[in-house]
Amino acid sequence: MTAQSHSGPGQGDHGRTAPTGQSPWVAGGATFAGVLLLLNGILAVLQGIAAIAEDDVYARIGSYVYEINLTGWGWILLILGVIAACAGAGILHGASWARAVGIALASLSLVAQFLFLPYQPVWSVIMMALDVFVIWALATYRPENARY
Template sequence: MVSPPHAAQPRRNLLPFAGIVMILLALFNGWDAMAALIDSPVVTGTDRYVFGDLHGLGWALLVLAIAQGLAGITLLTGDLPSRWFPAVVLCANAFTQFVFLPSFPAWSLTIIAIDLAALYVVLSAPEERNRE
C-alpha cells in the first residue's frame, strides 16, 4: 500500500512564525498609536473620523498593540489551547485597519493581508495530543 507523499513528512509547526509576526504587528500598531497620540503630521492629514477623535483612536491602537504583543508571546511559548486569544486579536486588528483604509490604503491592506496570513497559521496549526 502506497501512502501519499505528504503523509511521510510531518507538518511543520508555524506557530513561532505567527508569534513573531504578531510581535511585529504590535510594534507597527504601537508606532501608529504614538503618532496619533502626539498629533504627528503623518496621521493628521485627514480630520474626519467616523467615531471619536485621533486621540481615542491612538489609545485604542495602543491597547491593541499591547494585546498583540501578549498574544505573540503566548504563541512563542507554544501554548496551543490558548491560541484563540491570538485569533481574536488578529481579527480585531484586521477590522481596526479598516479605519485607516481611506487615509493609508496600501499600508492598511498590507497589514490586513499579514493579519489574515497569521490567522490562517494560528487556526490551522496541528494539535499535539499526548498519546499514552
C-alpha cells in the first residue's frame, strides 16, 4: 500500500473545516444545542411544576410590567418544557423537523424567560443566553444529507 501524498478536505488541516465545508464547531454546536434544549426542557418542566404546586415558591422582586399569575406561568413553562425536551431528543437523533422546532422553541423560551425575570432574574438571564446560543447553533448547522 502507498500513502496518499495529498490530504482530502477535512484531513490534515487540524480540524479547521469538516468534509461538508462547515466548521466542526458548527456540527458540535448543534449537538450541544440539542443537549441544551433537552436539558432546558426538563428544567422548564421542573420549574413549571414548582410554580404550579405553590405560588410562593418564587420570590417576587419589586414591581414588573408583565405580571402574570405564577400558576399560569407554571403551565406555560410545563408545556414549553415538554415540547423542548422532545425537540432536543429529536435533534440528537437527527430528526429533520427538530431543527426548526428547536429554533422556534428556543425563541419562545427566550421571550418566556424575559417575562420570568422578576421571579428568578439570574436564572432567566442565564437561560436567555443559552437560548441565543441554541438559536445560533441550530440556524447555522447544515446536515450533510440535507438539500437546500
